[in-house]
Amino acid sequence: MVLAISFLEAPLKFRAPGITVRLGLGIGRIVFRALNVAEGVLLVVAAVAVAVGDAPGAVLVPLVALAVLLAAQLLVLRPRLNRRSDRVLAGEDLPRSREHIVYVAAEVVKVALLVTLGVGALSAVG
Template sequence: MNTTSAAVAGAAVFVWLGMVLAISFLEAPLKFRAPGVTIPLGLGIGRIVFRALNLAEAVLAVVVLAAVAAGGPGAAVVVATAAAVAVLAVQLGIVRPRLNRRSDRVLAGEQVPRSSAHWYYVGLEVIKTVVLLVLGVLLLSV
């Protein structure tokens, strides 16, 4: 893989990784511990924050895809890139819509049972974090 493409892709990967770590593993759980933050308020904030995060992730994924495609990557970089993009696609296309429907109901005042969709999203975030770290290291080794 050429060094320019690897540098661009690597920078985008590490920005993406930092955003996921900061939002998903720091901001999201901590906001519910703040004084006066109710479940509906936390959900409302979370929806706005995760909408922005997911938009930024989609843009970064496109940058990574373009840089990797232009750089003549090895198989490991291609697999890691595909895995990161696939996890994001599952989150955005399958899990997030389920979470949004549930949070719509909570914000409308309904009492709804706990959902396992949140745990699927968290599990996918962990997988995505590991994949992005591996991809970033692979790109640094070019």
């Protein structure tokens, strides 16, 4: 989901014919809100599975890191990006934001952590 939305849907929607910045931002807000809800639910499911099972550090460490990263995105970065997009939607002409670059970097780290978590989980099983 992270790869599809953050690295495909998000940048490509602005290249679609007829998509304005206002429309793209509106779509992006809805899509990322849904992604974050799904991420939160899956994080809780994974945390319950780890709590019930006997998870090695190869699973626990990336899971905790993912939880911290998702919390930072939801509690710090997303509100800042939403305030900025509110200004753009109100007609302000703003330069690219550093928060957006930080969010993209966080998504890259998230993908690396998800791969690490998956490898750790598979190694624990096999």
